[in-house]
Amino acid sequence: MADKWLRAFRSAGDSCARCGTKTRLLQSYCPECKAFVNSTLTQYSAAARNVLAHSGPLGPEWITLHEWLFGARIPRKHALDTIRADALTWLNRYATYALSDGIITDDELATFRQAARAFELEPAAITHIESQLLREQMLGEIRQGRLPTVQIPGLHLPTDEYCYMVAGATRWRDLQAGPTPSQGQLAITNRKIRFIAQQHGGEIPLSKVQRVSYLDRTTVLIESTARSLSGRFSVPDAEYTSILVDTALRIDRRILLPDNGDRPTRHIPAHVKSAVFQRDRGACVECGANSYLEYDHIIPFSRGGASTEGNVQLLCRACNLAKGARV
Template sequence: MHTFARATAILNLPDRQVAPLRQQLAREQTLGAIRQGALPNIAVSGLHLHSGEICHMIVGATRWRDLKSGPQATPGQFGVTNRRVLFIAPQHGGEVPLSKLQRVSYFDPRTILLEATSRSLSGRFTVEDAEYAALIVDIALRIDRRQLFPGQAGQRSRHVPPHVRNAVFQRDGGRCQQCSATEYLEFDHIIPHSMGGSNDANNIQLLCRRCNLAKGARI
């Protein structure tokens, strides 16, 4: 972020052009840190936590229950701790231990899906930022299962998964996104891996070897 600020100052770019890229860079840094296990720890008044329990997130949410009469919406709060996922609401609230959570995913910017061995909290939830909420749940789950150990940031892999490679290749039409070359293509991190850039498809692009070398570790 410091390098980015210096570069934009030297180029004297107007803030209306810089602001969207600055926001994207800050978001990618935040998500990158979470992927490494750096979950936020927040204090929430009125939320009862057990001894040793830490709250990582609590946001406004709507729970959707599919009934015979149609989808039923219940407003409340969606929370994640190092032990459980919970939905706080006057009615149809509930919680599930991380040990009983099977999977979390998001389908669009505002919708996440929880799948658990218990039906008490399985289903769809609408939140303001589905990618962020789903990532918090997923990383808390991986830490609980000893699949991820916080503090190993230096071991984060820059390897782009095969399914991301396929999606990027299809999206970019098999061409370099700078010169349209179709040979010697490489997968480039738009926000460099060294700056916290993720391995998600929205941060990967196709560049030919020449354009990739010219870009280097720059945005």
């Protein structure tokens, strides 16, 4: 058995990947091909970076480049390995552009996946980017009014009331002895916000809720005209919870979601995004991170900030959340 494994191991690396002649163990190319391959891969890397800077991996220039590579009889995988970092940068940049308006379409997600296949990247290398796109697609659908419905086990709602979300939560009450937790479930319906618990539970109509915002990844703040359910709650996903409640409030108040029309728009033009990305060198201007990037209005859009190059910057998600609506 050991001899059989050794023969298989040797046979895996004893022929040139370009011409097929015998090579030394673990050598990809024979001496006659090696110099040619190195020179060709250097040319390929430069040409590929140029294509990625202009038309990307899904256009005719990319196809032409790899037809030339095929003619040189160099394995595509070997060539792509030389631009792996550039490929990840392109995917990050594409994701940042797609995320800039808060809506991820099916076409944008399909383009991202098609590009990842063109780069032949292993799934683990792009999982975090794809997960972010999928999450933003879900949040974008909620912002547009497409709310999910779930069942609350053991709780029977009126026939005209249905539940958007239920999650384990901790309610924090600020007492003289300090913040005191109560364990329970936070339920959001089309009529009310409920905290279901053995002690210190309660409910409040959406009509009395002024705002629900997330303070960090796991903390939401409910502000209302009644004290029965105002305060801080720890939940599994504070951003999701606050966006869902905000949409529920808009629907309850019969407020239409903002449209483009003749009003100022949060949309950032493509030429502005490109200029800002180049100016900020593809990194967060606060901490230097180069992943989970978002376009941020320096003067918030809600305060009249324009979608211009001078008023837009790159921030990572953590720094953007920390900034909130502050200037």
